[in-house]
Amino acid sequence: MVNNIENRILENDKRAAARLITMLENKDPEGFRILKSVYAKGGNAYVIGITGPPGAGKSTLTDKLVKAYRKKGKRIAIVAVDPTSPFTGGAILGDRVRMNDLNTDKDVFIRSMGARGHLGGISEATSAAVKVLDIFGSDIIFIETVGVGQSEIDIVKNCDTTIMVMVPGLGDDIQAIKAGVMEIGDVFAVNKADRDGSARTAREIEMMLDFNKTLAWRPPVKMVVATENKGVDELVEAIEAHREHMLTSGAFTTRRIQNAKSEVVSLIKERIEQSILDNAHNEDKLSTFSKEIVSRALDPYTVVERLYEEIKDTIHIK
């Protein structure tokens, strides 16, 4: 008996929310039953993603943004995601350990998500956590990533507003990252803007944005010094302007539908993988075929066709 987690979550019980997130991370069927039963109560939280290269000061900036929104009386949740960390739940990732003053605020919920072994599932687990924290009654959910790799991009693509945090002078290979991730930034923050080169970094971002003149929303570029709380109010204004744009233009709903589509397709893929690997007979077939791939008797593309044909009737999604 789970002591009615459903009701406790709806009554804003932090421990119940934390417990349900853990159940979902562990793919406990009871967790999915509970989430399904309360799913209709959600949809009110606004989800803000914070991403950017390691060393950009994302954690410190998130703290300051949380404090700014707390002043407006908002209830906040922070999901700190590190796809390369095995730590999750109670364990605190990297800079998160510094957030002691937020930890004691009853209207701030903080959760760390790590990969803890099942590497593919962190994006799914993060989406599930966001659903719980929405139903739990958060006004704003921040999703903060540790880096800006592919899984982090997949994760922040599930947000209503994504803040891309850049920083001057992180060297060539970090600057190269920018090109591929520009598209996911709704608002750009140049952090550590008291450092040499920050104006140049901002100019480079603006130049890249100039290439894409068809944008319905031109992402603003804001200078901040998170450690000194400088520029944070202006950043909040930029976030609110984007939110307003999303709501009035209809882009908010369009994006959420697109995100739901992506999530459904990911879930189908994930469930199919589970169904294949959980079936000992299918696992045996996969092993036999894999040996033939390594011995070069068969190529992987032929194996995929044959294996799927042989096992498709055994795949069950639940």
Place this chain on the structure above:
Amino acid sequence: MVNNIENRILENDKRAAARLITMLENKDPEGFRILKSVYAKGGNAYVIGITGPPGAGKSTLTDKLVKAYRKKGKRIAIVAVDPTSPFTGGAILGDRVRMNDLNTDKDVFIRSMGARGHLGGISEATSAAVKVLDIFGSDIIFIETVGVGQSEIDIVKNCDTTIMVMVPGLGDDIQAIKAGVMEIGDVFAVNKADRDGSARTAREIEMMLDFNKTLAWRPPVKMVVATENKGVDELVEAIEAHREHMLTSGAFTTRRIQNAKSEVVSLIKERIEQSILDNAHNEDKLSTFSKEIVSRALDPYTVVERLYEEIKDTIHIK
């Protein structure tokens, strides 16, 4: 008519290999037909992964390793993978641009792989490129990543030996990365070992390795200064020792079979996604369901079950 790419690849024609990799990146069915027809000729290349946080000097180290192996008369291919970059093929990623002297060596093949839009597919495209470069006659294939996010980890997990490049003093959130990726390093390189703190970095790695005493292979930790070519020969010795261990212990074949399994499961998932999205009728169903998720009429977990039930007979893998 593709002017017999099959034969040209087997005759060590660089342009034919580059052409086939591009076809596979573009999911051109003719590319898969060609790769299948020559697949049995491969299996001779040794695959070395080079990963680590941005700024660790991976590109420079890769160059030095390539030169060391060139002295041994080995034919080399380098696949530089950046999941966050849209650039691919001819475009050169980040530091790769510096490798001019390697570019003019006829026995070094260099290829950049970016995400170019279809974000999920970079791991699949990299695996396909490695198959081509193996069949093409490379003795050693280096896979170099730009960072150490989830997709980079997935990519280097396809290697026979993975070198984890660390560096002193990259700050807290980069140090935090180490915990989750320790398991994929077969050999550790502490680069920029002339900097303060390098001995401490090496000690921290050794301490983490101490936690896992059950390892059949204890990963060595080597100090290098790639820019000055210091410690590179010792690193090559460590790589060769790991290779010897892999071959004599049987771990080489076990790992390749495990990698083949992972690849087959990934390919099935990828092909199922393609099959769903390429079918206009299924796409419509997915859109309708997604709207119901956003309006909270249905939850995504229920949608996944219903949608799969409705469309499973339309899924064809080819």
